[in-house]
Each structure stands twice: as structure tokens, then as C-alpha cells.
Amino acid sequence: MYDLDTRKQALALVAQGFSQNSVSKQTGISRAAIRSWLQRIEPLGHDRGADCPRCSSTPKLPDDPGAYSYLLGLYLGDGCISSGKRGVYSLRIACADAWPGLIDACVDAVQRARPANKVCRVQRQGCQYVTSSSKHWPCFLPQHGPGRKHNRTITLEPWQQQIVDAHPWEFIRGLIHSDGCRVINWTTRLIRGERKRYEYPRYFFTNKSDDIRKLFGDTLTAVGVEWTHCTRAGKEYNISVARRASVALMDAHVGPKY
Structure with missing residues (x-):
């Protein structure tokens, strides 16, 4: 996976007249990747490698702290994170079909947390899984770990507690939901x-x-x-x-x- 800045740099070189082969040699990016970006209508759209406010050189809070506080409550209650190929993680939150408004609110909170990532609804018997893939979900939700949550220690990082202190009702609402x-x-x-x-x-x-x-x-x-x-x-x-x-x-x- 390549981050947003790397993609922009490669496409800018192609736009300047450099061949795909030349750009590949200059940047180390495969020609297949460059070719796929050029063929997309929105080559810089949903990008699992988009900048992460938590693991940047100067960590900062998520762009929408209120939505994050709600999402944190949902995750601690009914969420999980699983690792996949190439260092990509999948966030999954189970939402009962009986509460369609809750499902919509969950989708909105996940999208606000990672605006550059796709959010999907996967139907299962009696519920929908709201899912989204990103390399950075463990950065946003450091409570991720092996095993079930009730079998390991769950504490908030100082920056998370800062958000909960500023948006307590969103956190409570997420836990209740x-x-x-x-x-x-x-x-x-x-x-x-x-x-x-x-x-x-x-x-x-x-x-x-x-x-x-x-x-x-x-x-x-x-x-x-x-x-x-x-x-x-x-x-x-x-x-x-x-x-x-x-x-x-x-x-x-x-x-x-x-």
C-alpha cells in the first residue's frame, strides 16, 4: 500500500511527461500500481494508506473528536479489529437489524474517523457488520489486542481520555448503543x-x-x-x-x- 503523498508524487511525474517506467525507477513504485492509478476515474479516492493523525511525526487528535468518542464506545462494546494481508486491519462492529438508526449512526462515525476509507455493511442473520479496512485502526483504537476484551486489560490512552472528557455523552451513547x-x-x-x-x-x-x-x-x-x-x-x-x-x-x- 502507498500513502496519499506517494501517489500524488507519482501521478505528478507522469503528468510532467515522464514514462511509467521512468517514474517506477525514480520512485520504486511498481509500474502496475502506477498504471492502475492512471486507469481509475478517481485514482486518489478511498485510500487505506491515507495520512493518519495518530502516527504522524506530530500526533494529533482525530479530526472529529465527537464522532470518535461515539465510535470508541461502540468499539468497546461490540467491535473488533482483525489483521489481514499487507498490514491492513479490518474494523468490524456488529449492529442488530432491529436498530436501523443505530446502524446509520455507526456508519457515519466510522466514516468520520477515516474519511478516506470505504465503509461497508455486511448482512448476517439478525445483524449487520459495519466494516472498514485501514492500516491505521490500531492507531485509532489501541485497545486492540489478542483475545477477548474481558480477558485483558482495557485502559484509555491519555489522548483518548482527553476526548472522552470533552465529549462524555457521545462515549456514553456509544456504549449504550x-x-x-x-x-x-x-x-x-x-x-x-x-x-x-x-x-x-x-x-x-x-x-x-x-x-x-x-x-x-x-x-x-x-x-x-x-x-x-x-x-x-x-x-x-x-x-x-x-x-x-x-x-x-x-x-x-x-x-x-x-
Whole structure:
């Protein structure tokens, strides 16, 4: 794979009148690659080798930090990165067919993170995988590693924490959209001697990773949302938001999946 600047340099030499063979000798780029670029209508379009803000000589934040914060939440919940040929990595985020708006939001966030890369939807039974290939996904999502997330340490890099601190609701929304839900619970109360059914909304977030649950809980606390841990078989597994004021705050910034 060749980066954007290398492609531009090669095509500029051809435009100046140099032969493809001559440009190949000058730049070390194969003639087949130069020929394929010249034959494309948009030879510098979707490029998996496009500049990366994280691994450049002066690392900087992604161009759209808010979209990145949302994407980070989605990835920590339902995403994975796999390595392929020639050092190219594939990002894949599973999205249930029941939430078409969520799928569109996921596609948009991935595209904003890597504008030069194609984003595809791969249909599977009951879900779509939002996928995109790039050499730089591990730069954007350094939590990538061997094995399942709940079996290894998950921490944010300082630059990621900076983004989450600036865009906490996008991060919370991404986590809820991946591993969370808004439900209606019910209970009964004795009112003036009569037992009546009482319904109330509640948010849940479920993840096996202690580290990811902590990231979610810490971010909730930072925005003033009260939450509690719920256990399963004696182990912490769910995070619950049930207090009326906190649910109202979540409704205002997150809301149910759609």
C-alpha cells in the first residue's frame, strides 16, 4: 500500500511527461500500481494508506473528536479489529437489524474517523457488520489486542481520555448503543391499602469486562448520573441507572435505541 503523498508524487511525474517506467525507477513504485492509478476515474479516492493523525511525526487528535468518542464506545462494546494481508486491519462492529438508526449512526462515525476509507455493511442473520479496512485502526483504537476484551486489560490512552472528557455523552451513547438498553421496569406498591402496579424507565449496561464497566461508570459520574452495580451469580455484571433525575438526564442525551 502507498500513502496519499506517494501517489500524488507519482501521478505528478507522469503528468510532467515522464514514462511509467521512468517514474517506477525514480520512485520504486511498481509500474502496475502506477498504471492502475492512471486507469481509475478517481485514482486518489478511498485510500487505506491515507495520512493518519495518530502516527504522524506530530500526533494529533482525530479530526472529529465527537464522532470518535461515539465510535470508541461502540468499539468497546461490540467491535473488533482483525489483521489481514499487507498490514491492513479490518474494523468490524456488529449492529442488530432491529436498530436501523443505530446502524446509520455507526456508519457515519466510522466514516468520520477515516474519511478516506470505504465503509461497508455486511448482512448476517439478525445483524449487520459495519466494516472498514485501514492500516491505521490500531492507531485509532489501541485497545486492540489478542483475545477477548474481558480477558485483558482495557485502559484509555491519555489522548483518548482527553476526548472522552470533552465529549462524555457521545462515549456514553456509544456504549449504550452497543451493550446497553433502556427498559421499562415495574413493581407494586401499597397505596391507601390497595396494591397498585408502578412502572418506571431504567437504563442497563452489561459487559463482562471490569475495565469497560469502570470506564462507563466513571464517565456517568463525571456528567452527574447516579448509578449502581447489579450482580449476576454474585459477580458484578450490570450497571443500572434508575433514579428519576438520572434517567431524565440519560433520556435528554442518549435515549432508547432506534
